[in-house]
Amino acid sequence: MRLYLKFVAMHLKRSMAYKQSFFMSTLGQFLISFSAFLSMWFLLSRFGTVGGYTLGECMLCAGVTLSGFSLAECFFRGFDRFSGIVKSAGFDRVMLRPRGLMLQVLCDDIEFARLGKLIQSIVMLAWGVARSPVAWTPWRALVLLLMVAGGTVIFAALFILYAALCFFTLEGLEVVNIFTHGMREYGVYPLDVYGGGILKFCTFVIPYALFQYYPLMALLGRTEHWFLGLMPMLTPLFLIPCAALWQIGVRRYKSAGS
Amino acid sequence: MGRFHPHLSFFRMQLIKGLQYRTAAWAGIFTQFFWGFMQIQLYRALYAAHQSTFPMALSGLVSYIWLRQAFLALLNTWSYEYELFDMILSGNVALELCRPVGLYGMWFARNAALRVSRAALRCGPILIISALLPAPWGLNPPASWGAFAAFLLSLILTLGVTCAMTLIVYFSCFYTLSSQGLRTVLDPVTEFLNGAIVPLPFMPAWLSSVLRYTPFGAMVNAPLRIYSGDIRGMELTETLLLQVFWLAALTGLGWLIQHRGLKRLCLQGG
Numbered sequence: 157m158r159l160y161l162k163f164v165a166m167h168l169k170r171s172m173a174y175k176q177s178f179f180m181s182t183l184g185q186f187l188i189s190f191s192a193f194l195s196m197w198f199l200l201s202r203f204g205t206v207g208g209y210t211l212g213e214c215m216l217c218a219g220v221t222l223s224g225f226s227l228a229e230c231f232f233r234g235f236d237r238f239s240g241i242v243k244s245a246g247f248d249r250v251m252l253r254p255r256g257l258m259l260q261v262l263c264d265d266i267e268f269a270r271l272g273k274l275i276q277s278i279v280m281l282a283w284g285v286a287r288s289p290v291a292w293t294p295w296r297a298l299v300l301l302l303m304v305a306g307g308t309v310i311f312a313a314l315f316i317l318y319a320a321l322c323f324f325t326l327e328g329l330e331v332v333n334i335f336t337h338g339m340r341e342y343g344v345y346p347l348d349v350y351g352g353g354i355l356k357f358c359t360f361v362i363p364y365a366l367f368q369y370y371p372l373m374a375l376l377g378r379t380e381h382w383f384l385g386l387m388p389m390l391t392p393l394f395l396i397p398c399a400a401l402w403q404i405g406v407r408r409y410k411s412a413g414s
Numbered sequence: 415m416g417r418f419h420p421h422l423s424f425f426r427m428q429l430i431k432g433l434q435y436r437t438a439a440w441a442g443i444f445t446q447f448f449w450g451f452m453q454i455q456l457y458r459a460l461y462a463a464h465q466s467t468f469p470m471a472l473s474g475l476v477s478y479i480w481l482r483q484a485f486l487a488l489l490n491t492w493s494y495e496y497e498l499f500d501m502i503l504s505g506n507v508a509l510e511l512c513r514p515v516g517l518y519g520m521w522f523a524r525n526a527a528l529r530v531s532r533a534a535l536r537c538g539p540i541l542i543i544s545a546l547l548p549a550p551w552g553l554n555p556p557a558s559w560g561a562f563a564a565f566l567l568s569l570i571l572t573l574g575v576t577c578a579m580t581l582i583v584y585f586s587c588f589y590t591l592s593s594q595g596l597r598t599v600l601d602p603v604t605e606f607l608n609g610a611i612v613p614l615p616f617m618p619a620w621l622s623s624v625l626r627y628t629p630f631g632a633m634v635n636a637p638l639r640i641y642s643g644d645i646r647g648m649e650l651t652e653t654l655l656l657q658v659f660w661l662a663a664l665t666g667l668g669w670l671i672q673h674r675g676l677k678r679l680c681l682q683g684g
Binding site: 177180181183184185187188190191194195198199201202203204205206207208331333334338341342345349350351354 | 455458
């Protein structure tokens with residue numbers, strides 16, 4: 157942990173060395189998710205509701221999904237860039253060092269400019285908190301925190317999955333982007349908007365609904381079952397298969413470069 | 415082998431190069447199917463609750479979404495060739511200047527070919543499969559033969575306008591050296607304003623009526639709405655004329671930036 161904090165400090169210093177470029181990229185990241193905000197605002201101010209949810213409720217949902225995504229993207233960036241490490245045989249070097257493999261990949265890159273998205277999502281979250289009809293209690297605030305944390309866990313697990321697949325394919329698989337960037341884009345609306353089939357997929361195959369749909373129902377008081385609010389606590393379970401695949405990948409890793 | 419027109423052979427070279435990456439294309443096709451499907455699901459949810467205020471026919475909107483996915487590479491703003499940026503930065507652009515062809519025309523042909531080759535691989539499967547999908551999800555036939563002809567014409571004009579826009583970004587590099595800043599701000603803004611994310615009719619009326627007359631309205635918005643007959647009659651003629659106007663204006667502007675940039679160009683590197 158101490159080592160990790162040192163790396164965090166190092167990457168922070170590195171990005172601060174080029175201040176102008178740092179702020180420019182942060183602004184760019186901000187703008188990318190700003191269009192998600194604008195399109196939601198346009199559609200909902202025209203139609204009033206989507207799938208029965210108002211603008212405030214959707215903002216709340218979008219804030220949670222985007223915060224989870226940007227936190228995971230910032231700190232698990234090393235896994236996102238992993239295909240490069242494998243392709244250039246940089247992983248050989250990683251394996252020679254007397255530290256955990258995951259920790260090293262984790263420390264490989266932390267991109268603070270990605271937090272531009274986080275600022276954006278916090279704004280959306282704040283708007284959602286202010287505009288949604290939720291009566292805030294300590295319990296509900298806790299649920300909201302759990303949702304953001306659960307989102308970070310799910311997206312982090314997906315980044316690990318993406319990296320694990322690189323052991324088998326060498327190339328990064330663009331298809332996996334559906335599940336990370338696709339979810340960032342479409343997960344801004346509560347998942348049942350897309351119909352029951354998608355909701356089932358997002359519960360049993362890739363459990364986005366654990367941090368998004370179910371606790372949101374508890375938050376908005378649309379369900380009797382208070383325990384749905386605790387669903388995000390189940391998200392670490394999804395880490396198990398992803399980490400297992402990573403382990404298998406490490407075991408059958410053959411160096412690729414010269 | 416006959417003698418090709420130089421621009422045509424640049425186009426051909428780039429086309430062959432782009433057609434090499436098949437696996438990437440299949441992965442891309444799959445991804446685009448998923449994105450198209452999710453978007454349709456969202457709009458269907460909106461349509462179910464607000465039929466009377468829906469600003470486009472649902473069938474037209476579904477076609478809009480599929481055509482955008484099919485021709486994504488043709489219409490998006492971010493199809494850059496990073497080699498060209500490097501060329502300006504490393505000074506290799508001098509080699510390009512030695513060629514007996516104008517820089518603007520050559521790079522225009524390269525960018526157009528890049529887009530066409532990417533789109534050629536992907537549009538077939540997406541168009542065929544989406545046309546076979548059952549009623550609410552499938553791609554619908556064009557409104558009429560006339561609409562289809564106008565769609566094709568407009569699609570070509572859009573390709574031109576989009577390439578001209580890309581070239582302006584390339585040549586702005588002569589002044590700023592790094593295009594990163596410009597791209598990170600310009601791309602998301604263009605992508606939003608040209609209706610690639612939310613079609614223009616779904617935007618607030620004041621905004622869409624302004625955007626119609628800007629270059630943004632002359633991009634992806636035009637052909638995709640012409641196809642389903644959402645733009646027709648007088649509006650159709652007007653839209654096509656606007657596209658021609660913006661193609662000429664942006665090409666002129668790009669050429670001017672290039673011309674002035676080359677005059678004061680100081681080669682980088684040794």
